[in-house]
Amino acid sequence: MATASRTLVITTGSGIGASVAERLRDRGDVVIETDPSLDLANAHAVSGALGSLVGSGTVDRVVLAAIDPSAFRAAPITSLSEEEWDQAAEYPMRTAFVVLQQVHTVIADGGRVVLILPTVATTGVADLVPLCSAVEAIRVMAKAVARRWGARSITVNTIEVELAAFMLGDDVEGDAGGVDVPVVPVLGQPALPPGSAVDDVLGLLDMLATPAAAAITGALLVADRGTVMQP
Amino acid sequence: MSGLQGLMEGRVVLVTGAGAGVGRGVSAAFGSAGAIVGIGVRRPEAxxxxxxDVAAAGGTPVILRxxxxxxxxxxAAITQLVSDYGRLDAVIHNAVSGRSSEATxxxxxxxxxxxxxxxxxxxxxWRLAVQAYPHLQKTQGAYLLMSSPAGIEGSERAPFYSAVKAAQRGFVRALAREWGPDHIRVNSVAPLAISPALENMKILEPERVKRIEGLVPLGxxxxxxxxxxxxSVFLCSDEARYVTGQTLVVSGGRFTSL
Known part of the structure; x- marks a missing residue:
């Protein structure tokens, strides 16, 4: 697979997923984007939507960057109702399962699946316990899936970017689904000069699409310009 | 276990899923450390x-539905412990789904x-954390989650189990920061241990168990x-007063790349 010829992008219609879809389309890639109003935790709805978007063929690459904006609301866990906990923590996990399960039916052998997530779970952030729980769950679900789909030469990897970049993408002055970007304590200064997280992600997506990356699966690639260097 | 003696003397802990396997063993260890151990189970007769075990080790067992x-x-389990013994020093959440050993x-x-x-x-x-919070705040206690190596590396056979155990690790890191100002410590243990399911496997598929043991450097x-x-006792004791937000992998060296 020299380049990804058909890319399915699953987003909530804002943030880094929407920006990645727009940039891929602008440069001439064939991009299939899900409707932001699609309930990604509804297996029947997701199956129907992917079936009608993809048709009888397959896609070469799937980019999944879809965390419901309600997960970004900062609040102590003791202030959350059962419904709020569910929406912020468990709904994103459910959507990851449902989407990945349905992706299995539309991705070509040798295809690339890339999840984009915020870096919050790597270090943990106070008042974002539900989001940190969800992100870590999704990241490890991706690893398990990478092990399962390896026999079809499908790779599954995760790219993490800083929370503000995840929520806003290119739309740095925009409205991240009606939720303020939470304040994440500065855990370190970036080693590299500032730049566009969308550019950084696109670079990694291109790299992961090359034959040279065929052996990379289950990996976490952190595109935070060296802010958090994992042990 | 003389090394634990007195480490949790007079402290009150709740262990969930304490009827068998790791929950039972951890409860006994807290007993050795002198704790009053709330044995949380779905069926008290279990x-x-x-x-x-807890009593034989020197602790005080309290069976709780x-x-x-x-x-x-x-x-109600937390309320009963606090009402009867005046405090709550640690919650150890070990319970898992009855389907956790099944392939998915x-x-x-x-x-x-x-x-x-x-x-x-x-x-x-989440719910146990919320329910225990006011009591752990008073004792500057500890919340310990039993995670799993599967929650770090992802298991082909158990993708759901892997994901929910990973969720606990994200939870630990974030809540450790949130509760740090209250001096409540939040950690997890990722154990590789004999469970009732593995005991069964030893009988039905001894070769498979041998293969698993062969992957463990300590054999x-x-x-x-x-x-x-x-x-587990250490992480809930004063000896670990400066340890929070961590996952301690206790796997005989099976998993080394945290």
Whole structure:
């Protein structure tokens, strides 16, 4: 697979997923984007939507960057109702399962699946316990899936970017689904000069699409310009 | 286990899923450390062996009906411990779904199976934290989650179990920061230990167990009481007063790349 010829992008219609879809389309890639109003935790709805978007063929690459904006609301866990906990923590996990399960039916052998997530779970952030729980769950679900789909030469990897970049993408002055970007304590200064997280992600997506990356699966690639260097 | 003696003397802890396996072993270890051990189980009659272990080790067993998927039961278990013994020093959430040892057919299963795992391991992790918070705040206590190496490396056979155990690790890191100002410590243990499912496997598929043991540098699966118990007690004790937000992998060296 020299380049990804058909890319399915699953987003909530804002943030880094929407920006990645727009940039891929602008440069001439064939991009299939899900409707932001699609309930990604509804297996029947997701199956129907992917079936009608993809048709009888397959896609070469799937980019999944879809965390419901309600997960970004900062609040102590003791202030959350059962419904709020569910929406912020468990709904994103459910959507990851449902989407990945349905992706299995539309991705070509040798295809690339890339999840984009915020870096919050790597270090943990106070008042974002539900989001940190969800992100870590999704990241490890991706690893398990990478092990399962390896026999079809499908790779599954995760790219993490800083929370503000995840929520806003290119739309740095925009409205991240009606939720303020939470304040994440500065855990370190970036080693590299500032730049566009969308550019950084696109670079990694291109790299992961090359034959040279065929052996990379289950990996976490952190595109935070060296802010958090994992042990 | 003389090394634990007195480490939790007079302290009150709640262990969920304490009727068998790691929960039973960890309960006994807290008993050795002198704790009053709330043995949280769905069916109290299933806790008698654990209670005997705790008592034999020198602790005080308290059997509590505590199905962690039932908010009222877990709240009542905590209330009873605090009411009878005046304090709560640690909660050890060990309970898992009854389907946790089953293989998951990820590509063909339904949300119902996901919910089986998530209700016990994700929802109850949050709910127990909320219910225990005012009591742990008073004692500057500890919240300990029993995670798993699968929650770090991802298991082909158990993608749901892996995901919910990973969720606990994200939870630990974030809550450790949130509760740090209250001096409540939040950690997890990722054990590789003999479980009732593995005991069964030893009988039915001894070669498979041998293969698993062959992957462990120390050459054996951990014993819930003597291998997993002491690190768990340590993390809830004053000896670990400066340790929070961590996952301690107790796997005989099976997993080394955290």
């Amino acid at each position: 806790a008698e062996e654990t209670a005997a 505590c199905d962690v998927t039932d908010a009222e039961q877990s709240a 057919d990820f590509e063909n299963t339904t949300l119902e199976e996901w919910e089986d795992h998530a209700t016990v391991t994700v929802r109850a992790t 054996r699966l951990g014993d819930p009481e003597t291998d997993i118990g002491p690190p």
